Amino acid sequence: MFTARFSGMINFKYIYRNRLFIIGLHIIAWTCFLLLPFFIYRVRILHPWFFARELVDNLFLIGVFYLNIYVLIPRFFTLKRIVYYFGSVLLVIMFITIQQATLDHYFMRYMVAHPEEIKLPPNITTDSTGKVTFTPARPFMGYRALSIATRGRHLYTLTRGQAGAPAGRIRHHGPHLPLANDSAAVALAIPAMPMGPPPFWQRLLFPEVLRKSVLAALLMLLMSGFIKIAQEWxxxxxxxxxxxxxxxxxxxKFLKSQINPHFLFNCLNTIYSLAHKHSAQTEHAIVKLSTIMRYMIYESNEEMVQLQHELQYLRDYIDIQKLRLPAGIQVDYTESGNAGGLWIEPMLLIPxxxxAFKHGIxxxxxxxxSIVVTIxxxxxxxxxxxxLFPQRVAEQGGIGLQNVMKRLELLYTNKHEITVxxxxxxxxxxLKIVLKND
Structure with missing residues (x-):
């Protein structure tokens, strides 16, 4: 016994083919990215230049993204030019660091020179002495308010408890020393800040600036690299x-080209046999053959045909073959079910x-x-x-069956089952096949 069951690989489908969809996806992603300053800072400086600085920094990072995905990777990301690629990446990171440090330096200078333009959030208040009080949304380490004051080039933090309570500890931070977390952000909002910004080279080497710029540039390079690799895949x-x-x-196309002459050869042999016997069925056989040839010429070259037409072709073939057989040979054909609306690959059932007619007679x-079709x-x-005749066992399953099994494997992957x-x-x-309908 020989049993054949065919299965194949899953066909991949790609959803990222619409150009407008890609553009819209980019716009949405970068819009969310540009809105990050509104969400990641716990205390913001409510000044247009603050948001302008963030916008410019992020636009440069977006430029790094597209530079890497459309220029650096296509031109340099190969085994022979990988050194040039990493050198270019290093230059990009250095450029982003200098750009962000420069912008941050001039932004700080402007803030110090124009403190009166700064708008404070509702939870930050100031008085005429230059002291700033920040009230967090929740008590901070048991305290309800944090106050910041400056004296000359020195910065002090005064911590108070509830109203009327004695003053807490006074912490001296010294000149140019940044405060941590919220205090650092509040310090930038002091209306009178005689300390002044640090020199540019100190700002460039400031750990916060280095960490932010390098990490942001690396993030963009890694994201664009991953997306480019996915695109290439x-x-x-x-x-x-x-x-x-x-x-x-x-x-x-090659398999179909094998079917037509093979089938035509058998039909002509049948008609020759009838003509040799001077049978009255010869004319009927020629009419059947013309119907079969019309189907083969005009429909068999289509990718799909209606199952009804394929079954009619099958019946015509059986009729023309029965004409040459003796009356003692039993040929039964049974068909049940509704074939309407179903489509099948042409010339798939006839082999x-x-x-059967070639080896079973x-x-x-x-x-x-015996031929039974069930739908x-x-x-x-x-x-x-x-x-089945023992002397013909070696002939069973010749070119015709091998041909159709190969076609089934190619055309009806995971949608057919054949047992011989x-x-x-x-x-x-x-044979069982799952067909498509209208």
Whole structure:
């Protein structure tokens, strides 16, 4: 017994083919990115230049993203030029660091020179002495308010408890020393700040600036690199699928070219046999052959045909073959179910019937052919049984069956099941196919 079950690889489908969809996705992503300053800072400086600085910094980072994905990776990310790529990445990181430090330096200078333009959030108040009080949304380490005052080039933090309570500790921070967390942000909002910003080179080497700029640049480079690799992978998969489809069409065309002359040869032999016997059925056979040839010429070259037409072609073939057989050979054809609206690859069922007439008929021994077609929903089942003669076992399953099995493997991957068995002097081919409908 020989059983064949075919399965194949999953076909990949790509959803990122619409150009407008890609552009819209980029716009949404970068809009969210540009709005980050409104969400990541616990205390913000309510001044247009603050948001302008953040906008410019982020626009430069977006430029790094596209520079890496469209210039650096395509030109330098190869084994022979990998050194140039990493050198370019290092230059980009240095450029972003200098750019952000420069912008931050001039922003600080402007804030110190124009403190009267700064708007404070509602939870930050100031008085005429230059002292700033910040009231957090929740008590901070048991205290409800934090006060900041400056004297000359020195910065002090005064911590108070509840109203009327004695003053807490006074902490001296010294000149130019930044405060941590919220205090640092509040310090920038002091209306009178005689300390002044640090020199540019100190700002450039300031750990906060270095950490922010380097990490931001690396993040953009890694994101763009990952996306570029994913794009190249999808592109290679598309090319592989295109080659696979092209190969499939070429192979199917070759297989069909084998079917037509093989089938025509059998039909002509039948008509020759009838003509040799001077049978009255010769004219009827020629009419049937013309119907069959019309189907083969005009419909078999289509990718899909209606199942009704394929079954009519099957019946015509059986009728023309029965004309040459003796009356003692039993040929039964049964069809049940509704074939309307179903489509099938042309010339897909005939090889099983053709194989039965070729190898299952004997003019000396008892022989029979039984063909049953059952349609249930979208599934069509073809069961062909014929006599099995020991001397012809080696001939069973010739070019015709090999051809159709290959076509089934290519066209109905994971949508068909075929079982071929030999038992009790019978050769049985059982095929199930899930078809498409209108």
């Amino acid at each position: 999808f592109k290679s998969e598309q090319q592989r699928e295109a080659l696979k489809v092209e190969k499939l069409h070429a192979e199917l 099983f019937v053709e194989n 004997s003019y000396t021994d008892h022989s029979f052919i 249930e929903g979208h599934t069509v089942r073809l069961v062909v049984k014929n006599s 068995t030999e038992k009790e002097h019978q050769f049985i081919a059982d």
